[in-house]
Amino acid sequence: MKTAWVTGAGKGIGKALACAIAARDIPVALSARTASDIENVAQEIRAAGGKAFPIVCDVTQPAAIANAVNEIRAQLGDITILVNNAGVAGSHKFLGHDDALWHKILDTNLNSVYYVAKAVAPLMVQAKWGRIINIASVSSKVGMKYTVAYTASKHGVLGLTRALALELVAHNITVNAICPAYVDTPMTDGTVENMTQKTKMSEADARAFLEKLSPQNRLITPEEIAHVAVMLLDDAARGITGQAINVDGGMVMF
Numbered sequence: 001m002k003t004a005w006v007t008g009a010g011k012g013i014g015k016a017l018a019c020a021i022a023a024r025d026i027p028v029a030l031s032a033r034t035a036s037d038i039e040n041v042a043q044e045i046r047a048a049g050g051k052a053f054p055i056v057c058d059v060t061q062p063a064a065i066a067n068a069v070n071e072i073r074a075q076l077g078d079i080t081i082l083v084n085n086a087g088v089a090g091s092h093k094f095l096g097h098d099d100a101l102w103h104k105i106l107d108t109n110l111n112s113v114y115y116v117a118k119a120v121a122p123l124m125v126q127a128k129w130g131r132i133i134n135i136a137s138v139s140s141k142v143g144m145k146y147t148v149a150y151t152a153s154k155h156g157v158l159g160l161t162r163a164l165a166l167e168l169v170a171h172n173i174t175v176n177a178i179c180p181a182y183v184d185t186p187m188t189d190g191t192v193e194n195m196t197q198k199t200k201m202s203e204a205d206a207r208a209f210l211e212k213l214s215p216q217n218r219l220i221t222p223e224e225i226a227h228v229a230v231m232l233l234d235d236a237a238r239g240i241t242g243q244a245i246n247v248d249g250g251m252v253m254f
Helices: 012-022 035-047 062-076 099-127 148-171 186-198 203-211 222-233
Strands: 004-007 028-032 052-056 081-084 130-135 173-180 244-247
Touching (some): 012 081, 028 035, 028 062, 035 052, 099 148, 173 222, 222 244
Parallel strands (some): 004 081, 081 130
């Protein structure tokens, strides 16, 4: 039986991912650092007839990850689907960049993917089947001003995705990245707030600026990301591995 673990599942993209996977009758473990967020998502999944297990986990800490894996296996069974979604954003000019911000973003966006995949991959090898989906970003492919830490972390996720895909392919495990542009989530709300604080833009102007980065002149929805993730779970998608799939309205064309 397939069992999924979605990190950063308390809101935004993670919530949409967890709900979409659960709708496929796949038990889902939900993790985040805020208990109330994942409890709410779990209740929503259960109300819709799905099976969900919420567990608080700081995915930057290997010991916490090991504990979460043990708890998930006890409650739902061995993990065969992993969606690494936990992440943070932040911006700063490179000159005078805050080292603490650098480490926070790299730890959350890149190191966590390494730690969690390392903990879960052996279960997939044992099962002779697995799906690892890393939620990356268009920043995995292009650079933008004032986002050196975020861009470096997401470039790292893409490199890790490709290397893991090659190492795990013999075990019937696929590893892919989904690369969204700006998504209509609380994280983007934080970006808008940051823009208004550092510029003279109004909130509406800041949001419009982000929308216009896409040829479709809009933000991506979390459900669009979830749609691609669910597609990658099918056996019919077994030929897709080591890929970085853009969901960006045409913002980045490679």
